[in-house]
Amino acid sequence: MIYLNFSEKLPLLNKYFLPNKPHMAILSFIAFTLIVAIISYVATRKTNEKTSDGYFLGGRSLTAGVIAGSLLLTNLSTEQLVGLNGSAYESGLSVMAWETLAAIAMVVTALFLLPRYLKGGLTTVPQFLAKRFDVATKTITSGLFLTGYVVVLLPVILYSGSLAISGMFNIPEVFNITKDQSIWLCVWGIGIIGSVYAVFGGLKAVVVSDSINAIGLLIGGLLIPIFGLLAVGDGSIMEGISVLTTEHPEKFKSMGSSSDPVPFYTIFTGMMLVQLFYWGTNQQIIQRALGAKNLKEGQKGLLLGSFIKILGPLIVVLPGIIAYHIFNGNLETSDQAYPMLVAKVLPPILLGFFAAVIFGAILSSFNSVLNSSVTLFGLDIYKQHINPKAEEGLVVKQGKRFGLLLALASMFIAPAIANAGSLFDYLQEINGIYSIPILTIIVVGYLTKHVPAIAAKVGLLSGSILYILSQFLLQPYFITKALAKASASGITDPTQLALIKSQAYFGLHYLDVMAILFVLNVFIMLVIGKINPRPDAYVQEYTEQVDITPWKYVKISGFMICVIVIGVYIYFQ
Numbered sequence: 120m121i122y123l124n125f126s127e128k129l130p131l132l133n134k135y136f137l138p139n140k141p142h143m144a145i146l147s148f149i150a151f152t153l154i155v156a157i158i159s160y161v162a163t164r165k166t167n168e169k170t171s172d173g174y175f176l177g178g179r180s181l182t183a184g185v186i187a188g189s190l191l192l193t194n195l196s197t198e199q200l201v202g203l204n205g206s207a208y209e210s211g212l213s214v215m216a217w218e219t220l221a222a223i224a225m226v227v228t229a230l231f232l233l234p235r236y237l238k239g240g241l242t243t244v245p246q247f248l249a250k251r252f253d254v255a256t257k258t259i260t261s262g263l264f265l266t267g268y269v270v271v272l273l274p275v276i277l278y279s280g281s282l283a284i285s286g287m288f289n290i291p292e293v294f295n296i297t298k299d300q301s302i303w304l305c306v307w308g309i310g311i312i313g314s315v316y317a318v319f320g321g322l323k324a325v326v327v328s329d330s331i332n333a334i335g336l337l338i339g340g341l342l343i344p345i346f347g348l349l350a351v352g353d354g355s356i357m358e359g360i361s362v363l364t365t366e367h368p369e370k371f372k373s374m375g376s377s378s379d380p381v382p383f384y385t386i387f388t389g390m391m392l393v394q395l396f397y398w399g400t401n402q403q404i405i406q407r408a409l410g411a412k413n414l415k416e417g418q419k420g421l422l423l424g425s426f427i428k429i430l431g432p433l434i435v436v437l438p439g440i441i442a443y444h445i446f447n448g449n450l451e452t453s454d455q456a457y458p459m460l461v462a463k464v465l466p467p468i469l470l471g472f473f474a475a476v477i478f479g480a481i482l483s484s485f486n487s488v489l490n491s492s493v494t495l496f497g498l499d500i501y502k503q504h505i506n507p508k509a510e511e512g513l514v515v516k517q518g519k520r521f522g523l524l525l526a527l528a529s530m531f532i533a534p535a536i537a538n539a540g541s542l543f544d545y546l547q548e549i550n551g552i553y554s555i556p557i558l559t560i561i562v563v564g565y566l567t568k569h570v571p572a573i574a575a576k577v578g579l580l581s582g583s584i585l586y587i588l589s590q591f592l593l594q595p596y597f598i599t600k601a602l603a604k605a606s607a608s609g610i611t612d613p614t615q616l617a618l619i620k621s622q623a624y625f626g627l628h629y630l631d632v633m634a635i636l637f638v639l640n641v642f643i644m645l646v647i648g649k650i651n652p653r654p655d656a657y658v659q660e661y662t663e664q665v666d667i668t669p670w671k672y673v674k675i676s677g678f679m680i681c682v683i684v685i686g687v688y689i690y691f692q
Contacts, residue, residue, distance in 0.1 A: 191336075198275065198546060271546065426683075559641055
């Protein structure tokens with residue numbers, strides 16, 4: 120057993136090594152950020168960023184470790200740390216599906232999608248759609264991506280990150296400013312630094328900084344549950360685990376009920392579709408793998424990332440359960456669980472380091488989305504429609520200008536979304552407008568040869584419109600009607616009301632709606648393809664930009680990862 124006497128050891132360490140002063144934390148934060156920036160500059164200074172491949176794909180030179188680190192840190196930010204731990208605080212282990220099932224989606228991407236992406240020499244996912252269908256389909260898809268990034272994702276990242284940084288450093292008190300002023304200060308600080316990485320450094324600068332920060336995030340993220348278990352177990356990690364599993368067995372059930380955020384049955388419906396879209400087609404994610412020096416490195420990077428992803432619940436789920444025990448489930452809101460736990464159990468000597476790591480995660484998400492936006496605009500819009508004759512240097516230059524405008528816009532928008540409600544739920548709901556339609560046309564595009572371009576346009580349009588009608592018109596109507604009926608009947612129990620709400624819309628979870636629309640859109644596209652087939656069969660050409668020889672252990676490694684995921688669910692059933 121591991122024992123630690125906090126009362127005797129930590130005050131002494133804090134006295135001599137890191138006084139618990141906000142100014143010291145800020146200085147350590149600045150120092151860590153500068154170190155990452157210097158390393159990123161040294162690692163990328165020889166990359167030719169005047170070419171499209173050099174700037175947008177890091178010169179197609181990325182290796183497995185860099186790809187895995189960047190994938191993980193791009194994915195993990197304050198939305199996940201705060202949001203998923205908050206969900207775990209309320210519902211327990213069932214929300215781990217967002218982490219563990221990502222591993223299976225990454226395996227599918229490594230085996231099926233990435234070989235096809237690299238064979239075609241793609242820089243953006245929409246480029247495939249131009250070859251498979253037509254330019255208009257590519258432009259619509261790029262527009263959908265950019266709209267989601269600009270209106271939702273970038274401002275949410277900036278705002279949630281600013282809340283975390285402002286709270287950790289107690290910015291209002293240190294600088295004697297209001298809370299709103301501190302948010303503005305942090306938004307612009309994160310935005311400017313992130314813009315420098317993404318706009319002026321290109322993809323390689325982004326992924327190098329991500330890889331460094333990923334190491335820190337894994338270490339810092341694991342320290343939170345370790346110190347939490349030590350606190351619960353009175354100095355013993357094993358005793359802490361025993362206390363949690365004994366006193367809160369309901370929190371360690373992987374199979375969620377119908378009223379939970381992730382009912383178990385949804386992992387066989389829309390959950391896997393969402394995961395496949397995010398890890399296999401989302402430009403901000405897949406761009407890391409597209410920059411691989413060859414298929415082997417890309418596959419190894421994805422599979423390494425997928426294995427580490429299985430351990431994700433230790434960082435984004437377990438702390439929420441620990442917080443439920445420590446605070447007796449009495450927090451005002453579930454989103455307070457993670458920051459309150461960090462403040463409660465983490466020794467002050469480590470607060471500066473962890474704050475720097477969190478900042479790295481925030482920065483990673485922002486600059487990754489921004490870099491992907493620059494890529495989509497430069498190649499799919501500027502080069503395609505504005506100036507088709509533009510040389511590569513000019514494309515990169517105009518992409519950078521667009522990135523700066525995008526960053527400025529997001530910095531102005533971010534403080535204005537303070538009243539958006541749950542940011543994690545807000546993101547998931549809005550992203551559904553374009554995620555499933557885009558996934559649908561990519562899957563159909565690769566698996567069929569004669570489905571025409573008109574079918575892709577119909578699929579994008581019908582998928583988006585039907586989802587909007589379902590989730591923003593019909594579902595609120597039925598829920599409001601059901602809750603009004605419950606109120607009239609005198610039902611006030613929160614558990615009963617939650618069950619009534621979950622069943623109001625024909626018992627459909629939003630993940631179920633995504634699955635239904637996916638099947639419906641596939642059917643519509645196949646019918647159109649049967650009635651009006653493409654004259655010539657689509658055949659993908661090999662551009663020979665990178666070696667596409669697969670890693671010889673990719674199948675067995677992918678199989679073992681899937682077995683581990685299934686084993687986790689069986690163990691915690």
